[in-house]
Amino acid sequence: MSPMEMADPAWRTIAQPVAVKVLVALAGVGLIALELWWFLGRHGETGSAAATGDGALQTVLITVEGGYAPARVRLRAGQPIRLVFHRLDPSACVAKVIVPDLQRSLDLPLNGEARLDLPALAPGRYPFHCGMNMVRGELEVVSE
Numbered sequence: 380m381s382p383m384e385m386a387d388p389a390w391r392t393i394a395q396p397v398a399v400k401v402l403v404a405l406a407g408v409g410l411i412a413l414e415l416w417w418f419l420g421r422h423g424e425t426g427s428a429a430a431t432g433d434g435a436l437q438t439v440l441i442t443v444e445g446g447y448a449p450a451r452v453r454l455r456a457g458q459p460i461r462l463v464f465h466r467l468d469p470s471a472c473v474a475k476v477i478v479p480d481l482q483r484s485l486d487l488p489l490n491g492e493a494r495l496d497l498p499a500l501a502p503g504r505y506p507f508h509c510g511m512n513m514v515r516g517e518l519e520v521v522s523e
């Protein structure tokens with residue numbers, strides 16, 4: 380007999396009722412679904428720039444608290460853009476916002492406002508996100 384066989388087993392199997400196994404499996408699937416919805420799903424309202432005339436600056440206020448509100452911003456193509464981020468969320472996660480397609484990033488002071496001025500854009504979708512790409516929003520630029 381080897382020493383391993385004489386020692387107490389480090390673990391043993393405890394039989395569980397099938398109902399418990401099914402419940403645990405369903406709970407796991409539910410949590411996975413919730414996680415996918417949270418990170419990949421589209422949620423949050425759509426906001427629009429304040430009404431502006433031709434060629435005028437489009438200004439949008441985005442509140443940062445747990446996420447971006449609005450998370451989807453509708454803008455007009457061919458007019459310069461000013462995004463004003465108002466950060467109320469103390470989490471370091473949202474201390475920076477990045478617009479990768481435009482190679483722009485901005486530090487957001489807590490309880491303050493920070494402006495990001497963008498040139499007139501071509502129609503399209505321009506995502507933006509926090510420094511860790513966990514909190515996300517999108518600029519939706521449309522020609523009207």
Ligand SMILES: [Cu+2]
Nearest residue numbers: 472509511513
């Ligand atoms: Cu983050």
